[in-house]
Amino acid sequence: MSAPSTCDVCGFRWADVTIEEIPSRLEQAIRSFVQVITSAGLEVARRPSPTRWSILEYGGHLRDVLISIRERIITAAILDAPTGVAMNRDERVSLGLYQHDTPADVAGELSTMTNLFVKTLTSLSAPALLRHLTYSPASPYEVTILWAAAQAVHEAEHHLDDVKQNVALLA
Numbered sequence: 432m433s434a435p436s437t438c439d440v441c442g443f444r445w446a447d448v449t450i451e452e453i454p455s456r457l458e459q460a461i462r463s464f465v466q467v468i469t470s471a472g473l474e475v476a477r478r479p480s481p482t483r484w485s486i487l488e489y490g491g492h493l494r495d496v497l498i499s500i501r502e503r504i505i506t507a508a509i510l511d512a513p514t515g516v517a518m519n520r521d522e523r524v525s526l527g528l529y530q531h532d533t534p535a536d537v538a539g540e541l542s543t544m545t546n547l548f549v550k551t552l553t554s555l556s557a558p559a560l561l562r563h564l565t566y567s568p569a570s571p572y573e574v575t576i577l578w579a580a581a582q583a584v585h586e587a588e589h590h591l592d593d594v595k596q597n598v599a600l601l602a
């Protein structure tokens with residue numbers, strides 16, 4: 432299955448992202464995200480509506496996204512055309528796996544995971560970036576490592592929009 436070219440919600444276009452800009456775009460989105468977490472006060476853990484996560488839950492999700500995509504990238508750098516492991520994002524929340532997350536934890540973990548992600552990505556050779564993988568069983572897109580890295584930027588920028596909307600909705 433081919434991957435979508437544009438996000439219906441935020442307008443992100445994967446093909447427009449170059450490898451050179453991925454580290455700085457990711458770091459900038461994560462810095463802004465951490466700023467939202469640290470300035471949200473008690474609202475950080477509040478859901479504006481039953482259908483939205485709290486800022487802290489979005490942060491836990493984004494941390495796990497970075498862990499998950501980094502593992503997909505490492506696996507695809509080693510194995511030929513592997514299938515990434517599905518995240519099961521909603522189950523992580525409904526099982527209570529984020530209940531011990533504090534704002535300070537999540538802010539630090541997001542920064543640490545961004546550093547790890549960028550170190551891994553910038554260690555790969557140019558040919559390695561074009562190696563193939565199936566993104567996940569839930570989203571069986573045939574993509575390259577470069578696409579997966581752009582997807583990390585998308586997740587960070589998309590969920591930065593989400594938490595900014597939470598701030599507005601809770602004001």
Ligand SMILES: [Zn+2]
Pocket residue numbers: 438439440441442443585589
């Ligand atoms: Zn999006």
